[in-house]
Amino acid sequence: MKLVLAPMEGLADYWLRQVLTEVGGYDWCVSEFIRVSGTLLPPKVFYRWCPELLAGARTLSGTPVHLQLLGSDPVCVAENAARAVELGAPAIDLNFGCPAKTVNAHRGGAVLLDEPELVHDIIAAVRRAVPAAIPVSAKMRLGNESDARALDNAHAVAAAGASWLTVHGRTKTQGYRPPAYWDRIAEVRAAVALPVIANGEIWTAADAERCRQDSGCDTLMVGRGAVSDPFLARRIRQLPAGGWEQVFPWLTHYAGLLLGTGTPSQESGRVKQWLNYLRRDYVEAEQWYQALRRLQDARLMAARLAEPLERPAP
Known part of the structure; x- marks a missing residue:
């Protein structure tokens, strides 16, 4: 089994990636998406969203970081993918x-799932633009408004030469509302020959096991569940994990890392x-949230x- 830390725009930034991967349990993580729209981006943009490129494309604890791109122009996305690889991205x-x-x-993100032909063309263009040794993967939902074209998109991804496909088990319209339809991921997995990674609604080790059974996928991508419980990957792997007393030092470490970054x-x-x-899983986090919520200065917060x-008082 492999575990991947999901790309979470506006949430899993560089600093939180450092902390969560240092807690451990991940085979790799994926950066927040870099939006590509009509231009070849300068290196500083790649470094802003994925500073790990300056350190061998690994987090401080050594976890590999794959770089994610978002765009709808095959030529432009491919040019930027090639630049990302030149800057050190180990996978796109x-x-x-x-x-x-x-x-x-x-015209970015999940709406492209209404156009499987375009999905194919974007992936194929990137595959041609980067060296054969560089993996090119795709992450999709089951669909945009509905999941009617889920298999069409999966076939498009496979035909374009992707190395693997990650499927979030909901449509765009379903958003993040439970449940995630892991059984539909199983249908995608059965329809294509390339490896499929299951994603969506994995909050506990028990969820992970059910997801593996329902989807048939051995590799899982965890997102918000890993933010709510920093030890989630370790629990899934049945490694030593802890409660709030072990989480709290990571929170204070994170607060310290952020000083001077904004x-x-x-x-x-x-x-x-x-x-x-964190307060989803830990009552102590709720108490700290109430104690800190009015503070607007990170130094005072630290x-x-x-x-x-x-x-x-009781």
Whole structure:
């Protein structure tokens, strides 16, 4: 079994990738998508979204980072993929799953699943543009408005020469509402010869096992579940994991890493965003969220995290 940390735009940024992969359990992770729209991007853009390129395309703990691109022009996406490889990307992943309205309105992400021929052309162009040794993969949902063309898209991905396909088990319209349809991923897996990775609604080790059984996939991609429980990958692998006492030092480490990376408000906002996810699994995270939610300065927040938490009266 392999486990992959998902690309999560606006959530799994460089700094959170460092922390989650250092906790461990991942075979590789995927960067936030880099939007490609009509131009060959300068290196600084690639470095902004995937700073790991400057360190051998690995996180600080040594986990490989695959670079994700999003776009609808085969020629332009291919040119940028070639540049990404020149800058050190070990693999290119192509986004056909983003449900964001602003992305979809500009013909990007999940709306492309209405055009399997274009999906094929984008992947094929990238495959031709990068060396044969560089994997080219795709990540898609089951469809845009419906899943009627799921197999058409899977066949398009395979015919274009992709190395593997990751399938999020919902359509764009279904968003992130439970459930994820892992059985539909199994239908995709059965329809194509290339490896398929299952993604969607994996919050616990039990979810992971059910996903493996229902989808038939040995490789899983975990996203929001890994943010809510930093030890999720370790639990899935049945490795030593911990509770809040083990999570809290990673939270304080993250807060420290963020200092100096943006404005005080931006830095504190990132900490609160992660705490917001952590409180799904940990009651202590809810208490810390309430204690920190009004702070707008990450330095004050880091100092507060170093102090004991005042417990509410029973």
